[in-house]
Amino acid sequence: MTDPIIAALRVDVDGINLEILQALSKRAEVVKKIGARQTELGITHFDPKRESEMLEKLEKANSGAFPSSTIKQLFKEIFKASLDLEEREDKPKLKYSRKTHAEDSIVTISRGAVSVQFGGGAKTMIAGPCSIESLEQTMQAAEIVKKHGITMFRGGAYKPRTSPYGFQGLGVPGLEIGAKAAKEHDLLFVAEVMDTRDVAVCAEYADMLQVGTRNAQNFALLREVGRSGKPVLLKRGFSSTIEEWLLTAEYILSEGNNQIVLCERGIRTFEKATRNTLDISAVAVAKLETHLPIIVDVTHAAGRRDILIPLAKAALAVGADGVHVEVHPDPATALSDNQQQLDFAGFDTFMAAIRPML
Ligand code: PEP
Ligand code: MN
Numbered sequence: 001m002t003d004p005i006i007a008a009l010r011v012d013v014d015g016i017n018l019e020i021l022q023a024l025s026k027r028a029e030v031v032k033k034i035g036a037r038q039t040e041l042g043i044t045h046f047d048p049k050r051e052s053e054m055l056e057k058l059e060k061a062n063s064g065a066f067p068s069s070t071i072k073q074l075f076k077e078i079f080k081a082s083l084d085l086e087e088r089e090d091k092p093k094l095k096y097s098r099k100t101h102a103e104d105s106i107v108t109i110s111r112g113a114v115s116v117q118f119g120g121g122a123k124t125m126i127a128g129p130c131s132i133e134s135l136e137q138t139m140q141a142a143e144i145v146k147k148h149g150i151t152m153f154r155g156g157a158y159k160p161r162t163s164p165y166g167f168q169g170l171g172v173p174g175l176e177i178g179a180k181a182a183k184e185h186d187l188l189f190v191a192e193v194m195d196t197r198d199v200a201v202c203a204e205y206a207d208m209l210q211v212g213t214r215n216a217q218n219f220a221l222l223r224e225v226g227r228s229g230k231p232v233l234l235k236r237g238f239s240s241t242i243e244e245w246l247l248t249a250e251y252i253l254s255e256g257n258n259q260i261v262l263c264e265r266g267i268r269t270f271e272k273a274t275r276n277t278l279d280i281s282a283v284a285v286a287k288l289e290t291h292l293p294i295i296v297d298v299t300h301a302a303g304r305r306d307i308l309i310p311l312a313k314a315a316l317a318v319g320a321d322g323v324h325v326e327v328h329p330d331p332a333t334a335l336s337d338n339q340q341q342l343d344f345a346g347f348d349t350f351m352a353a354i355r356p357m358l
Helices: 004-041 048-061 068-093 135-147 172-184 196-205 219-228 242-254 280-289 298-302 305-318 344-357
Strands: 107-111 114-118 124-128 152-154 188-192 208-211 232-235 260-264 294-297 322-326
Touching: 004 068, 048 068, 107 188, 114 124, 114 188, 124 135, 135 152, 135 172, 152 172, 172 188, 172 196, 188 196, 196 208, 196 219, 208 219, 219 242, 232 242, 242 260, 242 280, 260 280, 280 294, 280 305, 294 298, 294 305, 298 305, 298 322, 305 322, 305 344, 322 344
Parallel strands: 124 152, 124 322, 152 188, 188 208, 208 232, 232 260, 260 294, 294 322
Antiparallel strands: 107 114
16 A cells, blocks of 8 residues: 555645646747757757856756756757657658648659650650760660650760779760650650769750769759759769668759759678669668659669669559669660660560550
């Protein structure tokens, strides 16, 4: 049986707990208002000077049984919880988030009468050679892409190569060839841009700008493609977390450009059987987090051509809005990625296998 005196005191404690809880909740409401105003003014939420002033005041005011060190410790916890609350409140304001835009975004890319849609239930393919190497090679690739009813044609004119001595791409003449091949086959053209100084010229020739995995955290480039107003194919950095990937989209969105298609292309892991590890779960997670369309690049994820069909099927099954794949008239002589580009027969087989899922 509980002692009646203890029982009465416990009733007091319960009441005081509720008072503390009410005071904490009241404090949280005020803190949220301060946080919102700081965000509005672009001021950081954490203010160490203000924290030490508050602790000093509390130390001076403390005449109770707890030593000042304990009071400080308790209030530091309250400050930390308040800061977390402010930051959590801030999160829903991210433009990529479903909390700001619940429905799927649709990215429509057009040039004249040629048009393609990403998102909103469409399953959209991007295909073409890794690099634009010559007019003939590009024309042949454009022809087979067109034959399969695909509208978005890819080809790199600026190539991010691991070695500075590798083929670096044809540059502007490559863009000219890519745009010409696209135009002649009623295709749209996506090309990678690697340097802020090339954004304008790439935007002149391409219908969509690609930011590659190696530039996924080149923030100046992200801002510049954002300012270009052109649709952007945004690859995930091979060492980026899902959150970091989505924040790269935020850079582009923050410049007023919401024409973004995200692309999972494999991440670097310890596994050596594939060039990268296709992170299928990232597609599912990112789909929950963002309204932006997401496609999967099977070519760069795999680094080998014999598993492209199951990977593409997995991508579509998990909810990707499309698939990106490389195709070359003669992969054995390709100037880049010759291990993983499909030849035309392989591309026919690939398309036949995934067609029922498109
Ligand atoms: C590419 O698509 O040409 C390319 C280099 O891809 P990634 O940036 O994903 O490696
Ligand atoms: Mn490639």
